[in-house]
Amino acid sequence: MKKESKVILGYKVERPFIISGPCGAETEEQVIETALELAKQPIHLMRAGIWKPRTRPNAFQGAGEVALEWVKQASKLTGIPVTVEVSNHKHVEAALKAGIDVLWIGARTTVNPFTVQEIADSLHGVDIPIMIKNPVNPDLELWIGAIERIAKAGIKNIAVIHRGFSSYEKTIYRNRPNWEIPIEFMRRMPEIPIICDPSHICGKRELLLAVSQVAMDLNYDGLMIESHNNPDKALSDAKQQITPLQLGELLGKLICRSTSIDDILTLRMIEGLREKMDKIDFDILDLISKRMDIAKAIGQYKKENNITILQAERWDEVVQNRMLTGLEKELDKDFVKKLFEIIHQESINQQTIIMNADTNEIKSTNS
Ligand code: PEP
Ligand code: MN
Numbered sequence: 001m002k003k004e005s006k007v008i009l010g011y012k013v014e015r016p017f018i019i020s021g022p023c024g025a026e027t028e029e030q031v032i033e034t035a036l037e038l039a040k041q042p043i044h045l046m047r048a049g050i051w052k053p054r055t056r057p058n059a060f061q062g063a064g065e066v067a068l069e070w071v072k073q074a075s076k077l078t079g080i081p082v083t084v085e086v087s088n089h090k091h092v093e094a095a096l097k098a099g100i101d102v103l104w105i106g107a108r109t110t111v112n113p114f115t116v117q118e119i120a121d122s123l124h125g126v127d128i129p130i131m132i133k134n135p136v137n138p139d140l141e142l143w144i145g146a147i148e149r150i151a152k153a154g155i156k157n158i159a160v161i162h163r164g165f166s167s168y169e170k171t172i173y174r175n176r177p178n179w180e181i182p183i184e185f186m187r188r189m190p191e192i193p194i195i196c197d198p199s200h201i202c203g204k205r206e207l208l209l210a211v212s213q214v215a216m217d218l219n220y221d222g223l224m225i226e227s228h229n230n231p232d233k234a235l236s237d238a239k240q241q242i243t244p245l246q247l248g249e250l251l252g253k254l255i256c257r258s259t260s261i262d263d264i265l266t267l268r269m270i271e272g273l274r275e276k277m278d279k280i281d282f283d284i285l286d287l288i289s290k291r292m293d294i295a296k297a298i299g300q301y302k303k304e305n306n307i308t309i310l311q312a313e314r315w316d317e318v319v320q321n322r323m324l325t326g327l328e329k330e331l332d333k334d335f336v337k338k339l340f341e342i343i344h345q346e347s348i349n350q351q352t353i354i355m356n357a358d359t360n361e362i363k364s365t366n367s
């Protein structure tokens with residue numbers, strides 16, 4: 001397989017770009033010991049949280065400014081560049097003064113445009129690579145807004161980190177990956193490298209390999225994985241951290257498939273299948289458009305006969321029935337449900353427009 005190299009954050013590397021290191025810098029020994037072990041693994045950048053935004057006030061919040069020297073020392077001993085998280089302008093100033101190589105903005109900071117702007121302002125005239133994690137909530141525009149603020153400050157080397165999104169609902173993940181959001185990000189900003197942080201998505205080390213593999217198969221540029229010399233004793237995020245040796249094992253198991261199709265036969269096969277797929281997509285759109293015309297005709301009858309748009313029983317029947325048919329066709333139940341919810345919402349929007357054609361105020365339930 002052809003090795004592909006790419007410039008990520010100013011470093012020319014072969015994919016995947018690997019960032020690893022402890023969730024939090026706890027002691028000088030822990031940072032140095034972890035770094036020396038990590039140096040035996042194929043990593044490009046070492047991470048350590050020294051100011052940690054924590055949910056509860058009594059949790060370990062990182063060792064603070066003193067740890068900048070530990071991190072720099074680790075870099076000197078191993079030759080590996082280092083990155084720390086910054087959450088305000090004071091952090092930026094201290095990290096720049098200490099000569100940290102790369103900075104990252106955490107998920108809890110990306111949510112706040114004022115804080116991101118404060119960080120951006122403190123970066124004017126500075127040439128340092130910046131990584132921006134997704135905001136904790138699944139809001140792509142907020143993520144892109146943070147990138148724009150940092151880019152406007154003159155920062156040239158920017159990468160993003162997908163660390164998943166928090167949700168009240170309990171799932172197997174600590175933070176749901178919502179892969180459709182980073183995929184849409186790649187479509188909107190193809191020039192910005194994207195790194196996956198399986199540690200904060202998974203919350204437990206057992207899931208790391210599977211999520212890392214998904215990221216590789218979605219053509220991510222790199223991975224940020226937390227590692228610690230003694231993960232079970234870590235003062236933060238103990239369950240998701242692994243030893244540098246385990247990191248090496250995980251990377252050894254990862255399959256990095258090629259992003260380009262070099263073999264002409266494979267290319268033809270895939271192109272043939274894609275042509276069929278394109279045709280089906282047009283058919284789907286054609287059918288949805290026909291379905292919408294029917295919804296509009298029904299909307300007209302509802303209007304003339306003063307009937308409400310939503311008929312809950314009918315809708316429940318549709319959902320149940322479509323999910324059953326979907327199951328027979330080996331389609332995922334939740335997927336079919338979501339699909340019909342979107343179609344149904346659009347029918348309601350169209351019928352709302354028809355119902356209220358004479359009133360200017362109410363055009364659609366969705367706008
Ligand atoms: C971290 O990387 O340790 C961290 C605090 O992550 P996040 O900003 O993704 O919560
Ligand atoms: Mn962490």
